[in-house]
Amino acid sequence: MQFKGNIEETLQRLLSQEDTDGDKKITIEDKGPKAFTIDLLSEDGFAKAYVIKGTYYLSNFLQELALEKALGKTEAIIPLSKIEEAPTARVSRMIKDYFWDDLTRTLDAEGLRKSLGDDKATDATQRLYVPITDAEGVAYYQNIQQQFPNLEVVILPKEITPTYVKSINEKPGVLALALQEGKGVPFVVPGGRFNEMYGWDSYFEGVGLILDGRIDLAKAMVDNFCYQITHYGKILNANRSYYLTRTQPPFLSSFIREVYEAAPSIGKEWLASVLKVAIQEYETVWMQAPRLTENGLNRYYAQGVGIPPETEEGHFDDVLSAFAKSASRTDNEGGLFSIKAYVELYQSGALKEPKLDSYFTHDRSLRESGHDTSWRLDDVCADLNTVDINSLLYKYEIDFAYLIDTYFNGVFEGYQESHWKMVAQQRIERMNMLMWNEERGQYFDYNIQTKEQTHFESASNYIPLWAGIASEKDASQMLQSLMNDLKEKGGVAGTSKKMNDQVLEGAVQRQWDYPNGWAPHQMMIWRGLKNYNFEEALQELIYRWLWMITRNAVDYNGTIPEKYDVVACTHKVYAEYGNVGTEFDYITTSGFGWMNASYQYGLSLLHPDLRNKLDQLIDPDTLF
Template identity: 75%
Template sequence: MHFKGNIKETLSHLLEQEDTDGDKKITVEDQGPKQFDIALYGDDNAFAKAYTIKGTYHLSNFLQELALERALSKIEAVIPLWKIEEQPTSRINRMIRDYFWDDLTRTIDKKGLANILTDTKAGDSVQRMYVPGTDQEGIAYYNNLKTGFPNLEVVVLPLEITPEYVKSINEKPGILALGLEGKNGIPFVVPGGRFNEMYGWDSYFEGVGLLLDNRVDLAKAMIDNFCYQITHYGKILNANRSYYLTRTQPPYLSSFIREIFEKDPTLGKEWLASVLAIAIQEYETVWMRAPRYTDNGLNRYYAQGVGVPPETEEGHFDEYLAVVAKKEGCSIEELVSNYQNGSLDLPELDRYFTHDRSLRESGHDTSWRLDDVCADLNTVDLNSLLYKYEIDFEYLIATYFAGNFKGKKSRYYKESALARKERMDTFMWDEDKSQYFDYNCVTKQKTEFESASNYFPLWAGLLDNDKAMKTVRRLMIDLKEKGGLAGTSRAMNTIIPEGAVQRQWDYPNGWAPHQMMIWRGLKAYGFDKELQELVYRWLWMITRNAVDYNGVIPEKYDVVSATHKVFAEYGNVGTEFDYITTSGFGWMNASCQLGLSLLNPKLRAALDNLEDPEKVFN
């Protein structure tokens, strides 16, 4: 059976009755009667029976389906009853697979350029397209587009991109070119909401979801764009905006390559060889050289740049700048002006902004774990990721290239991984606290800051079985909350400066990449009980919020209160929409798909019934 009726009239009636706060959504906060009468028709389109849609969830499903029908320029909607009554986990899974990935897909070409050039990050009325000087095909392509884009300015980047050059264009922001296939841009998936650029580590996690949904085409395209960035910009960029040219992000390319090739070997060894060579180039030139490679043989994030990072919101640095300005006997405005024009030499500010840029390079922007210290830290997360690179290189070369790839031996990468593990054990492992900690290579001390990033070694396969058991026990004590894993522990919340602002990557907030990596680590080491509980808690929180708030799947959650109502620092992308969210948020979508693929049938049934995790696991 199905509903059949005029979309405009039905929407108007439904919203007038049920959307009492006027936000074009139906949520638990609305005060309507929570029921709506419709007529159902059979397969022969003959009237079958009257039907009452009851409850916030089913009413919001009906609203969303009406919105989808309207988006197809229909006058009359035909909506199967099963879509109105769909189980929550099935609906979330289907919406992500059938709608969200496509809505998050962008291309930088004639078809897709208009949206990107005119978004809120574009700056002034000039629409700038920065193209590498090494990409002659791209230069010709974008110059040919000028006739269709009257405000388009194509800027060819110099062959050597220095921090000073990047500072000189900070007042002229623009998008950075990505790969082309003939007259079409190679597609990529954006995080969501206000984002129209391809982000570094977001893309890997989105790729995990894409592969689960059999979107090999999009996953491969993102790897190809990563390889374009390494080839023409020298690194995988934080994102393809002009002010990110001196900054990379956490390295996941080897994992991305390995997972997609194992999903679809028909991509061929020629493709594998080309992307593997570029991944090795990134490893050697970005990570295994100073300043990101330190004297102790471990690595750190170290983003280069000059001046104040331009992409932050106005006033973001005022608390720190006020202290420096007071020392200098001037206002914040005078301090920034003199510092930016070079008339004031302040090594203290140079160091502070190096730490800030490096913190953003880490992807954890922002966290008290890294505040004003990031560039001095050999972090657990980065060194775990590079250990995984070395293990992946060993595996790919041994498995597909008989142990020798363009003169590079699989044995070399195995030895590199073992050496890194020994250094991490020496400098980072804390036996008493059963976890790895970031190591300050300047003070020569572990930080002892309890963070979800301390558990990346589980994902990387770096732990022996004894350490793994101790680490997992510690994980479930320090970070487990009602809605999953917090970014940092409750205890760390007590040592931050009194009255300090809430950092979005810290307690009580939780993030999709942390959950996904730790789940995969638990699965690899055989900790199924802990895996099922943590997956359930995270998915319960997402599902509960989606059911109560019109299908919302935003960027981040407070895992302690199990709510999406988080507005620390940059707000919560993905909460602002009318009628229906058509995109969710990239790595949140992926965490849903991965979690549902891991959850056992009994717990999935409990999840559809929204059974409280404290009752399920106590």
């Protein structure tokens, strides 16, 4: 049975009846009759009146009409099976068949038309910055510049200093990525307003891509990471000019290993080339001061000068107003500084504020951690050996050992497998000495200034399970702490309610904190639980997260956003930067990168009987 009819006429009739709030979606908030009559054609060509009932089926019909219209059709043919598709099958199919392609970009002549045409430029000029070390890229982009009247190709200096980066803050632009045979090597962006390849987002997107058979695209993203290390000295926060002094959480060894093991036909030559670059990143970015501290553990430490330019207007007003008042009291003329006047003096260098410089070092480092922003790291990040960065670097060390042993006969680039096992073991010993808390049953960030653990309860404290750091005994204690402190109806919260209750009254809600939950935390914790065979908890936490995503997709026209409130189980989260992926007409064609991946990864691990219950949207609190 299938619907066959005029797209525009049907769309207008459907929206007129069902989209009562006029947002070009059909959601539970619309007040229409939630019943729409269409004609269905049987296989023998006979038409039969059929009533589509309920928000979910009506929104599916709206989405399918929109997809047909996007193909340039005037008449749609839509099988009933797509209108009444099971929720998990539909969400998963949309991710696999539509979302990944819509999120894919290239930085070549074709791709630049989309990547440069965004709203991040402060003037009419769209800029593309190219490293001077990439002769092929310089020649290519200078050659195509004439195709883009508003494009300025800028060649970066060989030495990129924080002062230089500050000097181009008013001239922001995209940073070039890899080219291959005159074509841009593709990458996946997070979604919505983003047109850049982001650091840790890309790894999690890669997990989903591999599951969906898009190994070519996952490999391409590894290649772009290696290009960034080779030409910019690090994996960038994202390929934007103002991110040149900042990296993000390192996942390259995991990415390489998972891509290669999914498709060994790529060849050992490729594996050798990318493994060499990953070791280079480990040694030059992470195992050097200032990111390497005296105790042998690591921290996030982003360089830079002045105020991070990518933040929303007013983001730092509370901090800046306090410094402006203090400066006013010491001003020789006794005048009061407005925030604007104070910022102008500070940014110009005319006003020296070491404490404010320190605050912005912490803030940049917080953004380098990917957790932008969280009270866990506010005004302290650069002083912390964090659990997450040390767990990730341990994973590099054991991945290097594994890859060298498995594919290179135990020796690679002068390193034996045993070297990497040794440094990994040394890291475990240091983490256990400084970060492990037996009484609390979890690892905590360690403050190198106070020589104390922070005791801040967060999802990142459980990344040692993902990396395989914890002993079986310690892992059992961690499981209990995790379920007690962070489990909410919709999955794992970024930080605990207890931590949230300690935030000063009236303080800004930070997006990485309670009650919000994020896909990378869920995915890493799931894999950690799987590593230690905690199957019952694994199934429960997967179900809770997927139930929340599925429930919102069913009720809100297929919405798959950046983040969720895991306590209220809603996508209506507007802390700090809003919620990317909630604004669209008729249908979301991209979802959000790591959210898409978490859905596919969760389904791949979920027991079939729980998937059946998920399609029925059975409340998790009745199951667990």
